[in-house]
Amino acid sequence: MKTDIEIAQAATGEPIDDIAAKLGLAHTDIEHYGENKAKIKLPIQGKTAGHKLILVTSINPTPAGEGKSTVTVGLGDALTKAGKKTAIALREPSLGPVMGMKGGATGGGMAQVIPMEDINLHFTGDLHALTEAHDTLAALIDNHIHQGNELGIDPRAITWNRVLDINDRALRDVVTGLGGRTGGVPRQSSFDITVASELMAILCLGTDLMDLKRRVNKILIGYTYDKEPVTVADLQVGGAIALLLKDAIKPNLVQTLEHTPAIIHGGPFANIAHGCNSILGTNAALKLADYAVTEAGFGADLGAEKFLDIKVPNLGKTPDTIVIVATIRALKYNAGVKLPELGVENLEALKVGSANLKRHVANMRQYGVPVVVAINRFSSDTDAEVATLKALVETELGVTAYDTTVWANGGDGATELAAGVIEACETKPTTFKPLYNDDDDLMTEMTQIVTRIYGGAKVELSAKAARQLKTFQARGWDQLPVCMAKTQYSFTDEASVLGAPTDFTIHVREFIPKLGAGFIVALTGKILTMPGLPKKPAALNMDIDENGKITGLF
Known part of the structure; x- marks a missing residue:
């Protein structure tokens, strides 16, 4: 079986001018970075009226893998195959996880953006x-x-x-x-x-x-x-x-393996930052295509919440549909099944672990946006497990779950998902309502997030955070949106607590005012803003030969 990088290296991309032309961009509308990468010049002309925005998010990440970016790319390709003028808007990978635990971050299998090596490494230098x-x-x-x-x-x-x-x-x-x-x-x-x-x-x-x-x-x-x-x-x-950012501010244009235009720009993590690609990148996709597919980092409790409560007010456009990605393996992991046993059929564990997915679905529906579920299928998943999960989602939550096989089949593996997204976008109205109001203070905002998204009971401030809050109130900063910095692995601030826990306390140890960005970061639990490398970093598997061919990137 070929690795992701081997699949990407074997692909033949279209000239970047041809990809730009699919979005109505002329040769003079882009700045070329070689044959297969470009920046889109600003300002970007076009209208967003009537165009559809799809937000892809997921359950809490686990070592079993969820494949959110892979599904995002596969869905974009499937929408293109369905005759929709589509653009994908993604974040840029950081070298931290590329060289650390995660490896590459450009999708996987037959649902990737290319050139994979360039995007994962230095790209256009942003x-x-x-x-x-x-x-x-x-x-x-x-x-x-x-x-x-x-x-x-x-x-x-x-x-x-x-x-x-x-x-x-x-x-x-x-x-x-x-x-x-x-x-x-x-x-x-x-x-x-x-x-x-x-x-x-x-x-x-x-x-x-x-x-x-x-x-x-x-x-x-x-x-x-x-x-x-x-x-x-x-x-x-x-x-x-x-002026040092005059070029970095321009969105980057590349393509998928199936030649769907992909706009990749900006890359904040969702556990320590707001986790969304740039407004300029998303707006470019919206202006230049009829369907814009974007993603938010980590689980819906982090990236999607921040997309909806921080990005949307600045973007001026709410999603028309939210896609929540889940895997049967990850849901069984949430029920306590160990990694070596995840490939064994276990319907009872799947039912228990599905509580994590159910909470994410219920959370996203609070915002008044149609929700669908994408089951990112692995080869070890049985038909009985897929049928069980679909029934749970559809009967208990009233949303539709679609079986997807984009890693193996690219856009063809998301045909039903694409049809469901189109139906949701074009027939189901949105009644968007943010989680908190513009005039709410920080404690109210955090309490809303903790009780309505995480499932917790309350917020507890350290002595330092309490002193900071008083200072913010005196300076008028306490009504800025809050960006929760929290472990991605759990609804709580303890990474080891899986599933869908309730009635816990979120501990805020410190606030970081980011007045230019326009929000206040709340550091919770043991979250760190400088990660460390694992015992065996992904870098150990990487190499380059005398011809410049890269191996082991993912």
Whole structure:
């Protein structure tokens, strides 16, 4: 059986001009990055009226795998086969998980976007530009202090650290400025992974270059000795940071194995950030195609909630249908079945584990958007298991579940799913209602998410978080949307608690105000903004030969 990278390397893509032409883009509307990649020039012309937006999300991820990106790509190809002018809008992979535990992140099997190696590695340089822009700001802050500190910035109260797009636990806590008088002012600091940078969130929520610059100027970088906030605008470097992102802000155009246009842009994680591709990328798909298929990171409790409560108000368009991806293997895992036994038929475990899927379906239906379920089928799944899951979903929840085989069959493996999505988009009305209101405060927002999405009972703040909340209330920041930073593996803030637990407490240890992005991050449990590498990183399997052929990427 061929690996994902072997399948991708054997594929023959169409010239990128031909892919652009499918979206009505001329040669002069794109900037070429070789033969098979391009950036779409801004502004992007077109209208979104009447065009359909499909959001793909999933159950909580497990080691058994869910295949959300694979289903997203397969669904896009199936919609194209059904005669719909379709574009897929995805996030860019981060080198952290590529080299760490996950490997590649461009779909799988016959449902992939290509060129797979380029997209997973350096692509068009967007993440490098974000890293450089973020760390340039950090350098300018330290230089300002070294050169006399005209703004009176308290080095102990700087909130802007540095970033790197690789998992590196050794950089979670560092001391900078060592080396004497010429080495700057010593202070304690830290590194996050690039996808957790506020600049990534700004890139993904901005509507054009000037909006991006406006948001950059609002970034909180720290506080003065008098405990007054200091922003990028105070430092007078907003323009310098924005210009470093002048190319990164343009959405990237590639294609699927079946030549459906794919717009890949931005890549915040959903466990530590808001988990959605850029508004510019999604809007490009909406403007240039009749059907835009996008995804949100990790399970629906994280990425989809943030898509609906953070991205939608900025996007100005609600999804017409939500697709929730589930696998029978993962649902059995949620019932306590061990990994080696997941290939054995177990209807009782499937029924127990399906509680996780049921909660995600019920959660998404709260928003007033039609929901369908995609069963991403594995070869070990039995007909009895598929029939049992379909019956559970349809009789107990009143939504339709579709059997999909996109890994093996590409778009042909999602024919029924595509038909169901088309029917839902064109016949079922949406009555979208966000989870909380614009004038709700942070505690109300978090309580709504914890009780109505996670299934918990309450939110508990650490002493530090409680002090921060009082400060935010005094400064008028407490009515910004909240971005929950939480483990992706559980509805709780404990990764080991599977299934659909109830009546638990979510513990918020710290808040991070991201004023440029326009939300407040709530760090819960033991969540980290700089991941570490596993004992056997995916990088151990990777290689390149004398001809430049890459192996082991996934």
